[in-house]
Amino acid sequence: MTTRPDTKPAVIAGGGLGGLFTAALLCQKGIPTLVLERLSALGGRFTSKHVKGFQIGTGALHALPHGSRGPAAQLIRQLGLHIEIADCVPRCGVLRFRDREIYAADVMDAIKVGNGLLEQAEVVKIVTCLLRMKRCEGTLHDWFLAHSGCENLYRAFNGLCAFALGMSCRRVSVMAFVNFMKDVRRFGGPGLIRGGCKGLVHELERYVLCNGGTILREAALTHVRVTRGKVSEITFAVGGQTRSMPTDFLVSSIDPASLRGMIDGEEPDESLTHGLDPLYGIKVSFWSERPLLGHSGVLFPLGWDNVSGVVEPTNADPAFAPAGKSLLIAYHVLESKGANAQIEGMLSDLSELFPEFARERIVATQVYSGRYPVNWAPTGEGIAGNSQIRGLHFVGDAVNAPHTMAERVAASAQDAAVCVIREYTENRN
Numbered sequence: 001m002t003t004r005p006d007t008k009p010a011v012i013a014g015g016g017l018g019g020l021f022t023a024a025l026l027c028q029k030g031i032p033t034l035v036l037e038r039l040s041a042l043g044g045r046f047t048s049k050h051v052k053g054f055q056i057g058t059g060a061l062h063a064l065p066h067g068s069r070g071p072a073a074q075l076i077r078q079l080g081l082h083i084e085i086a087d088c089v090p091r092c093g094v095l096r097f098r099d100r101e102i103y104a105a106d107v108m109d110a111i112k113v114g115n116g117l118l119e120q121a122e123v124v125k126i127v128t129c130l131l132r133m134k135r136c137e138g139t140l141h142d143w144f145l146a147h148s149g150c151e152n153l154y155r156a157f158n159g160l161c162a163f164a165l166g167m168s169c170r171r172v173s174v175m176a177f178v179n180f181m182k183d184v185r186r187f188g189g190p191g192l193i194r195g196g197c198k199g200l201v202h203e204l205e206r207y208v209l210c211n212g213g214t215i216l217r218e219a220a221l222t223h224v225r226v227t228r229g230k231v232s233e234i235t236f237a238v239g240g241q242t243r244s245m246p247t248d249f250l251v252s253s254i255d256p257a258s259l260r261g262m263i264d265g266e267e268p269d270e271s272l273t274h275g276l277d278p279l280y281g282i283k284v285s286f287w288s289e290r291p292l293l294g295h296s297g298v299l300f301p302l303g304w305d306n307v308s309g310v311v312e313p314t315n316a317d318p319a320f321a322p323a324g325k326s327l328l329i330a331y332h333v334l335e336s337k338g339a340n341a342q343i344e345g346m347l348s349d350l351s352e353l354f355p356e357f358a359r360e361r362i363v364a365t366q367v368y369s370g371r372y373p374v375n376w377a378p379t380g381e382g383i384a385g386n387s388q389i390r391g392l393h394f395v396g397d398a399v400n401a402p403h404t405m406a407e408r409v410a411a412s413a414q415d416a417a418v419c420v421i422r423e424y425t426e427n428r429n
């Protein structure tokens, strides 16, 4: 039996945010699409589980870095998904120093109200210089030391880098930070997804299924056949059986090293994983009987070394916690020292920051390392979305796409979908 080219489905490996966004875009154009998800649940690092009545993210903090105006929100609107995004207030966040808090609606606001703490003229000089920058090599840390001695501004940048880009100033490149600042100016600060990460994943699943797509859970991609430089067949394991099917397109959101090991028929291609440099982190979710932040923005505790940021999503959607309780999520970059030592440091800082904090109130402590990172590659780095193997595309946070976190995942999905739609149409004609 031969299969006509236009009836072979495009296969999406991984039912996380990247895979589902791509599947939705392909289904929107009427392309037969099959999503394979290894686990019984969809969403990957962008969904939530119920723990003791609280909605705890498998990864993400229920937030989109650029809220209702960013690339992910634009894609959500383009697909017509029923998802509400509550822009954080304050948009920029709250900077908490040992002796004072700065409530900042935007960067310039932070500078104005932070006068004294943030040395106004210096901040204006540095921010203006960064925003005008077109090219610069090296890390933000090195650049900053060469251009400014404003310690509090460095702390503010460090908190922002850790929370928004998943790494400290020592690791983030100047241009990644500059591009992030430009994105903040263009789209605004973060927003919380009402219904959480899981709400978005449910909506994407509904969209894919209603538009002709197929989703198989507990279906793990195991082999990819490449013939004459082109994807020709995939094999997956489902329900204790192995199945193979011909396809012209594979869009992968699974970890690139595993994918590389699945390729048959050609020499393993080093370029498929070149550029990966995973970022690791720790998340502590705890509850309180009353709101401790009282706003939906990010708290940056700049006088403390072991917590990069804290959010209280129940201020945007009380459904994240049982009635009458607040859910707080603290995040910190996982450095080279062991996770246990860092968790202890986080708990000690949380006790200082919130007198109400108690270990018994911790709902979950999650460590993201090894094959479950915060991002597979830093923002502004990573593998190419289009591989040299025809028909093989990558999406997700391993890909060097613009923007950060879910915004970058959305951008990579848009790019992959454009390529597949074009190639699919060419094959058919």
Ligand SMILES: Cc1cc2nc3c(=O)[nH]c(=O)nc-3n(C[C@H](O)[C@H](O)[C@H](O)COP(=O)(O)OP(=O)(O)OC[C@H]3O[C@@H](n4cnc5c(N)ncnc54)[C@H](O)[C@@H]3O)c2cc1C
Pocket (backbone or CB within 6 Å): 013, 014, 015, 016, 017, 018, 019, 036, 037, 038, 039, 042, 043, 044, 045, 046, 058, 059, 060, 061, 062, 063, 064, 065, 219, 220, 221, 222, 253, 254, 255, 281, 282, 283, 368, 372, 373, 374, 375, 395, 396, 397, 398, 404, 405, 406, 407, 409
């Ligand atoms: C602690 C933490 C906090 C974060 N906070 C935020 C935030 O607040 N906002 C934000 O925008 N982003 C945040 N992120 C980043 C965001 O979660 C990720 O960028 C995003 O979820 C990546 O989506 P993905 O689809 O690329 O990958 P994944 O979510 O990893 O999806 C890959 C999927 O592939 C499946 N899979 C693996 N192997 C196979 C196989 N062989 N066959 C079939 N399926 C397979 C996996 O089970 C998984 O479902 C955070 C991440 C972490 C870890």
